[in-house]
Amino acid sequence: MGKIAAIADEDTALIFKWIGIRNSFIAKDIDEAKNILMDLSNKKEYTLILITARIAEKIESIINTIIAEKEYPLIAIIPEIGYPVYKKIDPLRELLKRTIGVEIKTSR
Amino acid sequence: MSREAVRVTRMELLKLKKSLEVAIRARNLLEEKRNVLAMELLDYIKKMGLAQEKIDERMKKAHDAFIEAQMVLGKMGIRSAIVSISPDRFSIEEKYRSIMGIRIPILNLIENKTQIPCNFLSTSSKLDEVAFHMNEVIKTTIEVAEAQATIKKLAEELKKIKRRVNALDRIIIPRIQNRIKYIEERLSEMERETIFRIKRIKYLLEKRKITEIA
Numbered sequence: 001m002g003k004i005a006a007i008a009d010e011d012t013a014l015i016f017k018w019i020g021i022r023n024s025f026i027a028k029d030i031d032e033a034k035n036i037l038m039d040l041s042n043k044k045e046y047t048l049i050l051i052t053a054r055i056a057e058k059i060e061s062i063i064n065t066i067i068a069e070k071e072y073p074l075i076a077i078i079p080e081i082g083y084p085v086y087k088k089i090d091p092l093r094e095l096l097k098r099t100i101g102v103e104i105k106t107s108r
Numbered sequence: 109m110s111r112e113a114v115r116v117t118r119m120e121l122l123k124l125k126k127s128l129e130v131a132i133r134a135r136n137l138l139e140e141k142r143n144v145l146a147m148e149l150l151d152y153i154k155k156m157g158l159a160q161e162k163i164d165e166r167m168k169k170a171h172d173a174f175i176e177a178q179m180v181l182g183k184m185g186i187r188s189a190i191v192s193i194s195p196d197r198f199s200i201e202e203k204y205r206s207i208m209g210i211r212i213p214i215l216n217l218i219e220n221k222t223q224i225p226c227n228f229l230s231t232s233s234k235l236d237e238v239a240f241h242m243n244e245v246i247k248t249t250i251e252v253a254e255a256q257a258t259i260k261k262l263a264e265e266l267k268k269i270k271r272r273v274n275a276l277d278r279i280i281i282p283r284i285q286n287r288i289k290y291i292e293e294r295l296s297e298m299e300r301e302t303i304f305r306i307k308r309i310k311y312l313l314e315k316r317k318i319t320e321i322a
Contacts, residue, residue, distance in 0.1 A: 001200070001201055001218070002200040002201075003196065003199060004198050004200065004246070011174070014190065015170075015174070015190075015242055019239050019243060020195070020197025021196070021198060021246070022195065022196045023196075047200040048200060048249070048250070067256070067260065071257070074215075074253040074256055074257055075253075075256075076249045076252050076256070079163075079164060079167040082171065091256075092256060092259055092260070092263075095260065095263060096259070096263055099263040099264060100149075100263055100266055100267065100270075101270070
């Protein structure tokens with residue numbers, strides 16, 4: 001049975017904590033986000049980490065590495081509560097390009 | 109194995125022809141498997157895109173409800189309405205299924221039905237809406253995560269198959285074909301030599317016979 005964690009801005013993390021994702025972390029800057037993500041990805045108890053898009057955009061390379069190298073945790077990118085429109089990043093694109101040799105977009 | 113190491117016998121030729129047949133059949137099967145997996149992969153990519161769209165839509169609704177709640181309660185009001193942190197209400201159960209022998213994860217969201225804590229004196233129905241939409245976001249995120257894990261597995265398997273098909277196409281099959289060609293050429297050469305030798309012996313014997321008679 002795996003747990004869910006979240007790395008988000010203050011408002012989204014608060015909402016996540018409120019609705020029942022106890023391990024919701026507020027990342028104020030890139031370094032903090034990187035450290036939290038590395039820390040969470042090294043713990044075996046987490047199956048899924050939710051990251052808000054504006055943070056994910058800044059730590060895209062680490063996300064891509066974790067997705068490519070580790071089976072778990074899985075990483076899902078979601079919009080922030082205050083910024084529902086966001087720049088789409090596609091963490092599987094690189095992996096698919098490298099493994100299949102064809103560029104396929106996974107997000108619309 | 110170099111050409112010199114090949115034993116030039118009919119038995120070896122038959123063995124190699126059998127190996128070639130097996131290698132070609134294996135290549136065809138791998139290609140078939142590759143096609144099926146590629147279709148599955150595209151299917152999951154489509155599913156993931158649709159789930160992502162659903163998340164965006166829900167998040168937009170949650171955002172609108174959140175803004176409205178903020179207008180009614182104010183930023184500090186929201187914080188006092190969300191009085192305490194819920195215990196962990198979600199966990200994920202991991203199961204597996206198999207697509208053509210590949211272990212694909214299935215994720216089930218286990219939702220603990222405890223009430224979301226709320227300060228009833230200073231709350232708004234809009235906050236309930238936020239909680240409802242966010243709950244849906246988490247449910248759909250599980251679909252995205254499952255699709256992501258499946259896509260990753262399928263892509264890795266496709267890479268392996270591609271490597272195997274390439275090895276069969278470019279190394280193993282051509283090597284067997286070359287060996288077959290070499291053995292066939294050597295055998296026919298040996299056959300020609302034998303025919304020539306027999307003719308020569310026949311000629312010499314006939315010549316000796318004629319001299320003896322004379």
